[in-house]
Amino acid sequence: MDDLQFRRRIYADPNTRDEDMLAAIHSDPAKQNFTQELESLDNKLFQALNIEVPSGLSDKLILRQTMASHQQQKRKSRVRLALAASIAFAMGLTINFMQFSSAYSNLGDYAIAHIVHEEGHFSNTSPVNVSLDSLNEKMATFQGSFTADIGKLMFADYCRFDGMKSLHLVFQGATSMVTVFVVPHNEDLEFTANFTNDKLIGKSQHFKHSNIIVVADKNESLVQWQTAINKNISWST
């Protein structure tokens, strides 16, 4: 290793000690001296560079961080609260909507859906076993009564008509059953006087306390049924 290279390396880093450098240092007392000189220079430089750190700087740093993360946490928990609140609000709205709103917007659609849903429960050949008395007993709930039979009544019971207590009557018809609903007035369901689907037709009539809906297949004369109902029904005050 020549002198120039040695100087360059020792100047660049006085602590460099690979084999080449060690050999050079040991073989030449002048280089050894020079190395020591530079080491003492580095010592002085270290002293000079090693300025005093303000006392309490580390405490200050930790304090600032604690404050900052406290602020952050406060902000975070506020955001979380807002988030939780809006989720709860949205859930409330959804539940409200699902529970209290009708899937069907008018009487006709609901009546058809109701009958389609119960297809198979009744048949046109079921025994006729409901008397006028027991029908009127049930009609009392709706403040109405029939003065005479309007047809062969096979089934009469309360049912839920879009969440409302109503009366579900099944009569024997010409070819298939005729269903009559007595449904209290409801603002949610739009009154539809006539409705139909591919198999069934229906008619609704507005009475004092309730709507009466007649649904049957297309062979049936609904007007006849409505006339019979009109003739025989009476409403208490």
Add this chain to the structure above:
Amino acid sequence: MATKQVRYEALVKALHGDLFRYAYWLCHDKHVAEDLVQETFLRAWRALDSLKDEKAAKSWLITILRRENARRFERKRFEMSEYEEAAITDTKSTSSEQEIENYWLREKIAQMPEEYREPLVLQIIGGFSGEEIAKQLDLNKNTVMTRLFRARNQLKEALDNTPKVRGQYNG
């Protein structure tokens, strides 16, 4: 959360001194240096999860600090001249010879061009190797070694040529 806090405090305790010194030699102002260190550690706290290797912590922090320092210049140009900045106010008593020499050396170091001073500070205060400094400063290693050589060479020459000046102080 607790472990992050513990890590952070350990980091502060172990490295705030070196970081402050490095910052000081970058900006020559104790208050600015303190601000820089505070900014640096605050950023470090936010990004602490990205620090995987504790051994790399020092160079990681120095990288943050250099970026902060650069940002300071983006915000506003430093209006003081280089030499005024370099004047070091050492309020400590300058009774001992060592102190006088320190004072004198500090002035010399402060007057050195930035490009020489920075690698020197990183080497002596930071304890980084030539390669590490090269990586920090985004330079090639030979350039760094040359700058270190010139930095020491300048300081040594200056020191060798001024025994009389020091004699004056010794009285």
